[in-house]
Amino acid sequence: MKKRSIFNTLLFFINSILATGLLLSFFLPYISPNSLPSLTVFSLFVPFLVLINLGFLIYWIVKLHKNVLLSTFVLVLGWFLAPPLIKFSNKEVVLTNDLKVMSYNVRMFNYYKWNDDVTTEQKIYDFVNNESPDVIAFQEFYQSDMIDIKLPYKFIKTKSAKDKFGLAIYSKYPIVNSGSLNFENSANNTIFVDIVRNHDTIRVYNVHLESLKINPNKENFGEKDSERLFKRLANGFKKQADQTERIIQHEYSWKGKKIICGDFNNSAYSWVYKKLADNKKDAFIERGIGLGKTFRYVYPMRIDFILTNEDANINQFKTYNKVKLSDHFPIMSRLNW
Incomplete structure (x- = not known):
């Protein structure tokens, strides 16, 4: 006793x-x-x-x-x-006029061969085409000669003229405007497009905040010791804060319909998420089911998001946690206004 x-x-x-x-x-x-x-x-x-x-x-x-x-x-x-870690089953209302928005960090389509499967790149294209999103935002995009995305309009922004790595947005609907925020001293970035659908202009941001360079397969996540790891993470968070303020300043001038999606490289319990999600709906919180885990790590980390206006109707949200073609899982939401 x-x-x-x-x-x-x-x-x-x-x-x-x-x-x-x-x-x-x-x-x-x-x-x-x-x-x-x-x-x-x-x-x-x-x-x-x-x-x-x-x-x-x-x-x-x-x-x-x-x-x-x-x-x-x-x-x-x-x-x-706090935002929920887990969401239970919600009734889905699927409408024919929904806009299907997907976000997917594709890890450069396996360019560095982190996966031994040499067909990974083509499998990603097949998956995207089979799911048939109206708009898809790619992070860690690589401008490969094999690209086969069945959407007619696109905006691709690489870090430099010679570099084939960057961000991309593909769309079923015409892109009438596009741009890049061009983060300084960073391999990451945020881009945007304005698409015209049913006489509506919708702005879509593809966000990829500063990477924390966490490697779950290495000791100390790829750092020599815990102290250096902690310092690296802290510096990464500071860069994320500056980048977030830049995004908020840019999106403030757009008063119309908007979607902010992408890889935030941070959780829903962070300052950057709270700032970007302010006055917006989080598609997972509205219609998600389960843990919403988007990063392939030992415990559930939801670091990929789809956010939109508070007056939008979010009818479905899905995390494709069986699609293991990258270190992130793709996410997709069906929404309308």
């Missing part, structure tokens, strides 16, 4: 630390990475903290122990303060 009591005391101590960490993380979206970059790194670990606290909750419930109140309190608070 005494040993069991000591074990529960130690377990509750660990529970208290992780519950406090989760509680504090609810305030991270209100802290700019430019003011406290080291602190904002913890936004990446919120899904992990949620799952761990759920584990403690289940353990204390099974034990019928009063310690269950701590994780229960923090998780219930998070339900009201």
Whole structure:
């Protein structure tokens, strides 16, 4: 009995630390990475903290122990303060006049052969064409000679005239305007197009915020030690903050219908997400099902998003978590106004 009591005391101590960490993380979206970059790194670990606290909750419930109140309190608070980690089944309303928008980080169509399957590039084209989106935003795009996307209009922006890497937007509808924000001192960028559909002009942003260069297959995520990793992540978050402010400033001048999608390289519990999602609907939150995991990592990280105007109707959202052709899963939403 005494040993069991000591074990529960130690377990509750660990529970208290992780519950406090989760509680504090609810305030991270209100802290700019430019003011406290080291602190904002913890936004990446919120899904992990949620799952761990759920584990403690289940353990204390099974034990019928009063310690269950701590994780229960923090998780219930998070339900009201933070974006959901998991969404349960929602009724889908599929309309024939929906705009089908897809976002997909294709990891340069396997240009560097991270996948041994030499048919990966063609499989990505086949997948996209079979799903038949009206608009698709590609991150980590490579301007390959094999490109076979069955959409008539496109805007491709590479980092330089000689470089074939960058971003692309393909559209079923005519593109009447396009541009690039041209992030400085970064391999990442954001581009936009204005498409005309049913006499409506819709602006679509393809966002790829600063990469944190996380390699889940290497020790310390590809860094020599934890201290260097932490510093690298903090610097990455600061760049993301500057890039986010640039996007917000640019999109502010557009008062019409808009879609902001892409790879934010950060979670829904971050400052950059909160800023970009302000006064917008998140397609996953509106119509998503499950964990919404978009990055192929050991725990659920949702870092790819589709956002749109608050007056839009989002009728469907899908994460293609069985399509393992990149280190990201493609996402698609059906919406209209």
